[in-house]
Amino acid sequence: MAQRITAPHTPERRSAPDTYLVECYVPGIERTEVVAAAQRVRDASTLTLKAGSGVEYVATLLMPSDEVVFHLFRSSSADAVRDTCIRAELSFDRVLPSEFMPAPAGDQQ
Numbered sequence: 001m002a003q004r005i006t007a008p009h010t011p012e013r014r015s016a017p018d019t020y021l022v023e024c025y026v027p028g029i030e031r032t033e034v035v036a037a038a039q040r041v042r043d044a045s046t047l048t049l050k051a052g053s054g055v056e057y058v059a060t061l062l063m064p065s066d067e068v069v070f071h072l073f074r075s076s077s078a079d080a081v082r083d084t085c086i087r088a089e090l091s092f093d094r095v096l097p098s099e100f101m102p103a104p105a106g107d108q109q
Helices: 029-053 078-086
Strands: 018-025 056-063 066-077 094-098
Touching: 018 078, 029 056, 029 066, 029 078, 066 078, 078 094
Parallel strands: none
Antiparallel strands: 018 066, 018 094, 056 066
């Protein structure tokens, strides 16, 4: 049976807002398309931050061999992330709650 490992509480760790991963399956996706989509998502999230909805764009990850793009957000609501993606005209499959886990201090090389 696998043992569940929990990270120790550190000052950098935040309990809210939550982190969400937006999964996009896009056959034949090209890097230039991902860059354009990431810019639209960034712009839409900036508008939501200004409006007080609190959706912060964090990063985009392209996995070309799997034809998958992941967009990472911080927000207090999956619905707000979903609305931001719709506003950005992003074609996505699902919005998943997730936990961002940066490398522990001292493990960076």
